[in-house]
Amino acid sequence: MLGATPLLADVGYQSNWVSILGEPFMRNAFIGGVLVALAGGLIGYFVVIREGEFAAHALGHIGFPGATGAVLLGLSPTLGLAVFCIGGALVIGALGQRAREQAVATGTILAFATGLGVLFASLASRSTSTLTNVLFGNLLAISAGQIAVFAGVTVLIAAVLAVVARPLTLASVNPEVAAAKGLPVRALSICFLVLMALATTMAVQVVGTLLLFALLVTPPATALRLTARPARVCGLATAIGLVSVVAGLVISVMFNLPPSFFIVSIATLIWAITTAVTR
Amino acid sequence: MIGTDRPAAVALRGAAAELGGRTIWSHGSFEVPTGGMVCVIGPNGSGKTTLLRMLLGMVPPSSGEVDVLGAPARQGNPRIGYVPQRFGDTVGSAITGRDLVRLGHTGTRWGLGRSVDDESRVDAALDAVAGSEFAAQRLSTLSGGQQQRIAIAQALVGDPELLLLDEPLANLDLRNQREIVDLLAELRVTRGVTVVVVVHDLNPFLPHLSGVVYLLDGHPHYGPIGEVVDEELLTHLYGTQVRVVRTAQGDLFTGSG
Ligand SMILES: Nc1ncnc2c1ncn2[C@@H]1O[C@H](COP(=O)(O)OP(=O)(O)O)[C@@H](O)[C@H]1O
Numbered sequence: 197m198l199g200a201t202p203l204l205a206d207v208g209y210q211s212n213w214v215s216i217l218g219e220p221f222m223r224n225a226f227i228g229g230v231l232v233a234l235a236g237g238l239i240g241y242f243v244v245i246r247e248g249e250f251a252a253h254a255l256g257h258i259g260f261p262g263a264t265g266a267v268l269l270g271l272s273p274t275l276g277l278a279v280f281c282i283g284g285a286l287v288i289g290a291l292g293q294r295a296r297e298q299a300v301a302t303g304t305i306l307a308f309a310t311g312l313g314v315l316f317a318s319l320a321s322r323s324t325s326t327l328t329n330v331l332f333g334n335l336l337a338i339s340a341g342q343i344a345v346f347a348g349v350t351v352l353i354a355a356v357l358a359v360v361a362r363p364l365t366l367a368s369v370n371p372e373v374a375a376a377k378g379l380p381v382r383a384l385s386i387c388f389l390v391l392m393a394l395a396t397t398m399a400v401q402v403v404g405t406l407l408l409f410a411l412l413v414t415p416p417a418t419a420l421r422l423t424a425r426p427a428r429v430c431g432l433a434t435a436i437g438l439v440s441v442v443a444g445l446v447i448s449v450m451f452n453l454p455p456s457f458f459i460v461s462i463a464t465l466i467w468a469i470t471t472a473v474t475r
Numbered sequence: 476m477i478g479t480d481r482p483a484a485v486a487l488r489g490a491a492a493e494l495g496g497r498t499i500w501s502h503g504s505f506e507v508p509t510g511g512m513v514c515v516i517g518p519n520g521s522g523k524t525t526l527l528r529m530l531l532g533m534v535p536p537s538s539g540e541v542d543v544l545g546a547p548a549r550q551g552n553p554r555i556g557y558v559p560q561r562f563g564d565t566v567g568s569a570i571t572g573r574d575l576v577r578l579g580h581t582g583t584r585w586g587l588g589r590s591v592d593d594e595s596r597v598d599a600a601l602d603a604v605a606g607s608e609f610a611a612q613r614l615s616t617l618s619g620g621q622q623q624r625i626a627i628a629q630a631l632v633g634d635p636e637l638l639l640l641d642e643p644l645a646n647l648d649l650r651n652q653r654e655i656v657d658l659l660a661e662l663r664v665t666r667g668v669t670v671v672v673v674v675h676d677l678n679p680f681l682p683h684l685s686g687v688v689y690l691l692d693g694h695p696h697y698g699p700i701g702e703v704v705d706e707e708l709l710t711h712l713y714g715t716q717v718r719v720v721r722t723a724q725g726d727l728f729t730g731s732g
Pocket residue numbers: 494495499517518519520521522523524525526
């Protein structure tokens with residue numbers, strides 16, 4: 197996510213877009229986008245059944261000063277992003293178990309973190325591209341190293357969810373029954389938030405903090421309108437995320453415009469059509 | 476129906492409940508026999524929910540002892556089924572009735588393992604509450620009475636010996652109230668389950684009731700039916716004039732005025 201975007205040509209139809217798709221950075225972009233869509237689809241079901249949409253939105257913003265602060269200290273912005281997102285998840289988890297209990301405090305932390313991010317960004321003299329990348333993402337600048345991290349994080353999210361899926365579902369829809377059955381409701385809540393922080397760290401690098409919602413929340417929310425079966429929601433959300441990322445990337449190359457715009461537009465379009473049809 | 480050889484369904488010995496440093500109730504000493512249908516009544520905030528949560532091991536007694544089915548109350552007791560207050564409100568639209576019922580049995584299972592027995596248990600629980608027809612729908616699209624049936628099926632799916640329900644008739648119209656009461660009375664007989672229900676109005680339960688736990692003046696008591704339902708007590712309990720009428724069928728009715 198560092199560095200200037202490799203595509204600096206003028207806006208307009210690019211007749212050589214097919215050959216651009218074959219470039220190594222495009223391969224990284226596709227793999228990175230697919231991994232993020234996968235992670236988002238897996239965690240997305242729990243984001244929507246826990247009403248954790250606001251927390252997801254907030255975590256992206258909480259990561260913002262992490263990334264800009266890391267640049268200020270000469271560290272990897274991805275690391276700063278991850279540390280702040282996970283730290284934010286732990287703070288939100290400590291505030292309460294239900295989305296409603298967390299809302300005001302989460303919003304306050306969100307605003308503070310954004311302010312801090314702006315401060316850090318202005319202090320770091322060469323941070324303009326980092327700032328843009330964190331706010332809007334830059335899938336075309338994903339490196340092979342980042343791909344490896346994405347793959348590891350996606351496997352981790354899948355593995356943890358495979359273990360906690362049912363207790364986490366019960367604790368999400370029915371916390372009182374889950375507690376009566378002796379499930380560690382609070383620990384499950386924190387576990388979910390940390391997984392969401394990991395997915396957020398990835399998604400920020402693809403679409404940025406400002407557009408993160410479209411990749412973590414919009415696909416599962418769309419899927420949930422079509423089915424309430426958990427496995428189908430995960431599958432459908434992943435598919436919507438994949439279509440958005442892949443089609444968004446191709447179109448962005450065809451017209452030499454930022455992929456984030458098209459990814460978010462496609463996800464929004466699918467959501468809008470689904471909402472209209474299922475009304 | 477009420478076996479004297481079996482340990483009491485619920486036994487409190489000098490039990491007290493404390494929340495946030497405040498004593499909610501104290502000096503609870505009573506036994507509820509197994510096999511009955513028992514209502515828990517008391518004014519708002521008197522600690523009825525707290526009592527159920529104590530039986531579930533979620534609120535440890537601040538003093539005294541609490542036994543459930545012959546063993547100290549503990550969390551994760553598979554012999555208890557629980558329908559919490561406002562079940563439908565908390566669940567939302569993201570899950571079907573059937574998935575919710577299944578979670579009553581598989582929700583404590585880590586990992587992805589399934590067993591063939593899971594679905595037949597869910598079928599049996601849904602049959603028991605006459606809920607098979609609407610179980611495929613999302614909970615939020617069901618009526619209040621249907622939601623309550625799903626909640627009861629979720630509590631039943633683990634084959635409990637004791638069923639605890641917290642205000643299951645809240646927000647139901649009279650017809651649905653009667654249907655849920657009849658269902659609980661039927662389950663008590665067909666499944667031999669002891670039913671303990673927190674209610675605001677004893678009336679719908681009176682034909683089936685074996686006893687009442689009443690939270691009065693900060694102390695829980697138990698009285699078998701006949702002893703507890705007298706005008707003086709109920710009037711005292713609710714702070715309003717209550718009448719008890721014995722009809723030709725032997726039913727008791729209470730009502731204000
Ligand atoms: N976690 C808590 N901390 C402190 N007080 C509580 C807590 N939960 C409930 N209470 C208080 O305990 C009292 C009994 O609550 P509850 O058992 O829910 O009453 P009921 O179910 O009879 O209406 C109420 O006054 C309530 O405000």
